[in-house]
Amino acid sequence: MTILITGGRGKIARAVTAGLISAGRDVRIASRSPEDLPGSVGWDFDDPSSLAAALDGVTQVFLYAEPSTAGLFAAAADAAGVRQVVLLSSMSAQAGNDEAASDPHAQTEALVGSGPYATTYLQPGAFMSNAIYWSHSIRATGQVRLPYLDAEEAPIHEQDIADVAVRVLLDGPGGEHDGRGYPLTGPESMTRRAQLAQLAEITGATFEAVDLTADEARVEMSAMGRPAQIEALLAYWASRVGSPHPIEPAVEKLTGHSGRTFRTWLADHPGVFA
Template sequence: MTNTILVTGGTGNIGRHLVELLRAAGADHRVLARRGAALLPPGTDVVPGDLTDPASLGPALAGVDRVFLLWPFLRADGIEGVVKALVDAGVRSVVHVSALHVTDDDRRAAGVWGEVEQAIVDAGLGHTFLRASGFATNTLAWAAAIRGGATVRIPYPLARRSLIHEADIAEVAAAALTGDHDGRSYVLTGPAAISQADQLAAIGAAVGRSVPFAEQPPEEARAQMLTWGEPAFVDHALGYWASLVDQPEPVTDTVEEILGRPARGFRRWADDHVDDFRPLPGREVADRYVQAFRDGRMDRALRLTAPDLVRVAPLEDAAERTGLDEIMAHSEQLTADLQIHGVTADGPFVEPGGRRFGVRFAFDETHRPTGRRRTTTKFSLYSVHDGAIVREEVYYLDR
């Protein structure tokens, strides 16, 4: 058995920070990815697999000692199969991101997060449970309205939450994965419980202008939430938010105990994410986009794109692809047989006014089936509207 760590959710908000920390620490690790390998720095060991298909996890788990498990679903269906795959592969310990309200006394009563915890315990796996308060990144749901100057509609604006920065969760997870924290359950929160109204004020302070908001009737919020969540989950969430008006979420100093420094506050989070909430001039979009590629930070590049981004690449196929999900799925298909060693970006070449810019990319890659190493060069022409990239036209120069 090696000391290899498998990271699930490696392309998400917490996972990207965790992968960087493990790389910096020299910890042997790999990332499980159904898709989205392009979101990770070049050279990251990415192994395909899907938590909804435990049989697909075998190659990713080979030789793995510890697993960082971020369960991304609103139900625990299928967790038993995943846990069995971990046990069968000889995994020794799991670090799982759980939820604030889970307790050892009655885990299953806490819903999906408690059910996942119980499955891990029942399997006899070593474990560290990170019982986190609400993620500060959930407030990115307001980003489109704030960028557009619209009024943000929220239920229970005085509900107070001890939101936690995703980087703090990642740092605690890295400590648990590389240290001796087995058998521990940590309640992780931000340094203060602040209302949704004050969260919007903090974002406004970071952006440099006030953010208007209006109280949303609970029934209107419920109708919106039912478009993505089941009724039981939605009703529980709304009831929980209502309770936080008079009984705010607790605050702990666990992050400081483990890391030796206080948890990051919400204003710090807003400063770190200011570009998500303010439209950037076209020139700045271009500069930041190219720098993100040079730094190997596709996550930062994608934050500069519109959700309904259109991509056109005539030499790939005749189709226009719309939306990041469709574009990323197509990218994964194109690069399935490629190992990308690095990317260089020349530019940006910005037209007067900043409404369009171009970038020349060179990909150092190996075609796995043949073992042939080559350089593929392309020129991408981007269109910018309201501070976001809305269109990419791709022209291959050497393929």
């Protein structure tokens, strides 16, 4: 009854690992760079034998995936007899979103969900941990440069995503989570401008918040290597200006506690802006 956790070096995977270990479960951690993560096994899509080895004896998986590799994962998990997969997806994959058909997370959900095991899709909105990227920008330039500073988000703490994943994995396949997508948010809607103001207030960081035009953002986001999602993201942020973000109930329903606030996230990560 081993549970495989992929994306081992990621913040969510680390929190899922800790939660499952404290619940007494047998876990195996997989990483694309096992040399950087002691105790992990290799997870290399260019080497299908690494997937078979990592999945040997595994009944459940916490999965990071993308469209180009999701089909390979589904075949390997099927061959290994996996019974449940909890996929870290995104709110952008939700049904009803006009952009969903071309959304990489929606494509990944379809490919992973084609396997014979039970699949649950975790669909978080913006991560509070995006503030780590802002901290890099502050150090490098003294600025945070974002489009649509007045767009409302309900950012979520990585620990809340992990708590939901742990709940679903501990409940196991064959129940209410099979085939379900869970949109996940934090507990409060905040503009990006308000997140930056709170960050400055709590951490003492000094920086200039630069509200990029959409055209400026296209140039800067392309340079950061996310061309496929730029137009969808810009349209989404534009739609959220003046429109408070709905707060999804799944974190509270599945974990029994309210979502952690951005203030809590900042307190939990004192080193980020030190």
